[in-house]
Amino acid sequence: MAEIILKNVTKEYENGFQAVKNINLEIKDNEFVILVGPSGCGKSTTLRMIAGLEDISDGDLYLDGKRINDVSPQDRDIAMVFQNYALYPHMTVYQNIAYSLKIKKVPKDEIDKRVKDVAASLGLENLLDRRPGQLSGGQKQRVAMGRAIIRHPKAFLMDEPLSNLDAKLRGQMRVEIADLYRRLNTTFIYVTHDQTEAMTLGTKIVVMKDGEIMQIDNPTNLFNYPNNKFVAGFIGTPTMNFFEGEIEEKGDGLILKTRDGFIPLTAEKAAKVREGGWVGKKVTAGIRPEHVELSDQDSAAFRGEVSVFELLGSNAIIYTQCQDDRIIMNTDQTQYQEHGKEIFLKVKEAKLHLFDPETERTITN
Amino acid sequence: MNTRYSDNRALPVRILSILGKVLILGTASIFTAFPFIWMMVSALKTKADILNTEIFFPTVPQWSNITSIIFDSPIPRYIFNSAWVSAVIVALQIVSGAMLAYALVFLKFRTNKMLFAIVMATYMLPVAATYIPSYIILADWKMLDSFRGLIISSTVSIFGIFLLRQGFMQIPKGLVEAARMDGASHWRALWEVVCPMTKASFITFGLMNFISTYNNYMWPSLITKSSEYFLVSQGLRAFFIRDGAYGTEWALVMAASAVVVIPLLVLFAFTQKWFINGIGGETGIKG
């Protein structure tokens, strides 16, 4: 039960480096918010400021309407799961999970009951007497979660909690975290640089870059309506294809002239382009690999040679080397193309994104 | 400490290397241990035996030397003084040292590095240089010639701060942060998370400072005059020169010295395992 608001929050480290620059973020009660972005973009710093482990250099942090910049972490009633779990090595699993309740002077028998409940819900019943050194990575992960959920805190913070697990276990834990979220009805703030985790878990995703927020939105909107080229390229695998083109008039409509051909713009996109005064100018265009298709020479936007055909199971990725660009196409496995073969590609016009080549802001999605 | 790398040198080389080590360590041990053994055997000799260089072991062990020291001399009283004064001092040093080391390692504040530099700089200062100012302060506070003065003037140990700091630096910061998130104050995090993980450093610190305070001679003899406040070293000296009998009762002096050492030996026997760990820099944390 918590609403967290960051207002113009900035973090400047002692060496003068600004890791977080003037960010604004509103996290409503019960939201599952994901902070995502490339390494070094300030995700952990933001999370640690919310936790109280880093001082806030400038701006305000509110928890349930109360400014908590100067409240120490022990009094914030926020739980955190660390990337390397940070279990107390000299305590048993039981003591690790019970520690926060012991501090709060909860009666012994209640502690015992709650530890057992939590252990049961995480499948840790048989490990309670072990020390962290005697656990596997996945088990440590569960203990770390247990230690956080036993307190019924106002919010959960998790900093890349799954990054030390192997792919299979990660998938499994991801489902468990989603499940936990549904059961606990609490605010979650989750840091990751894995966009699959971000897209599958979050109800609200915050994309960061170089200490700034690039976009805040739900997974679908982030994927379909990116605010700028960075978000468009960051979200989605394989990543979006980017290429240069020029807007030209053709008949009543507009086209995007590419090196090898053209892409007609839909009426809706054309209106946006005209509105922005882009006719006759160069723009950066983007198209997702799943919206690229094979075509005949006349309607093609690209011409190139197949450089790699990657079979990934039911779908396949085709990398095509064109004159200036490399276009990635995500298609199904039946579309086998031989290496070196010349092919023509077109795109689904409705799915084309256009960006300002200077500011990289979206012109139309 | 069971990491032993497989040794694939030729056998004769290996034997030579082992022999060399045994020889060097053996010689060093003999030189270190010999005075101690000598003191122990001398404690059981008669006055005549002691001055006779022909014999090393007592002809007839004089257990009465020991009993007379224990039951019929002020030595036990000095041992008692030394023991409890040292215990109080070490306890205070541990608390103050742990708090400062915790701040140096786990807290972020602007003057952190400078504070550590200042602390270390005072370590470089010769102890004797602080005698006069310390004496004057104690005199002002009317604490000369009292246990209080002895204790108050030694509540901080720079060596201990340094030792604990080194130990604390081995602990991942995340553990203290996790404790803070769990609702622990700095005080609790220090004693419930950091301390149990650096037990070896604490025990080494405690033991070494206990021994040096217990045996301390110079400073206590400067500030205490009455024999009721004597620690063992001063006590031994007083015993040695009492009644103007300079160096006539060698056997009793040796017996007194032996009795004085015994509490330390017992203490060491119990804490040896940790002591060696702490000096070797291993924190005793596994996994």
Ligand SMILES: Nc1ncnc2c1ncn2[C@@H]1O[C@H](COP(=O)(O)OP(=O)(O)OP(=O)(O)O)[C@@H](O)[C@H]1O
């Ligand atoms: N104590 C510090 N002093 C100075 N700069 C720091 C400090 N901690 C982090 N930084 C810098 O701040 C930036 C943001 O760091 P942060 O740990 O928040 O990144 P992140 O987004 O969590 O990255 P990752 O995905 O790699 O964990 C980085 O460029 C980092 O080098």
Ligand SMILES: [Mg+2]
């Ligand atoms: Mg990080």
